[in-house]
Amino acid sequence: MIMLPHVPIRLRLTLWYVALLAIILAVFIASVYLLLRQSLYRHLDESMLNQANALLDVVQYEGDRLSLPSEVSEMDRSQDEDFVRLFDASGNLLGFDNSAALEQVPVDAEVVANTFQGESITRSVKTSENDDLMRVITLPIIRDEEIVGVLEVGQSEEDVSDTLTSL
Secondary structure, eight states: OOOOOTTOOHHEEEEEEHHHHHHHHHHHHHHHHHHHHHHHHHHHHHHHHHHHHHHHHHHHEETTTEEOOOOTTTTTTTTTTTTOOOOOOOOOOOOOOSSTHHHHHHHOHHHHHHHHOOOOOOEEEOTTTOOOEEEEEEEEEEEETTEEEEEEEEEOHHHHHHHHHOO
């Protein structure tokens, strides 16, 4: 402990209380930030999973061809906010989307391959144009207990990062 000569005990105690209060506040603020971050990402992931499950229910599988009904392709989506991709049983991108975000998010062949093993994967991906982050969930499309394709749904993380930046 550093001894401060000729410093009154009241001042020393006050400095100790200020230091202790600063540490407590720093821990509190960090905890609030981390809990809010976790909660926001959990809600984003739940939203994407709900959207993906709704799309999985309407995926059409005719012969070896996967598709989504035309009503889904005409859904009103915010430009650059979200996207949907379909991959066939060979891992070929079938495409499907009405937003520019599809071209900005690179396809991760390893993730698609792992999804064909039955694994669902959620990750954050930087867009190729302006390095914005997109949250992407990749799910297997299963028919008759066989994986016949992969569905990928992505949403922008902009709202999450704006909220955390404001905090």
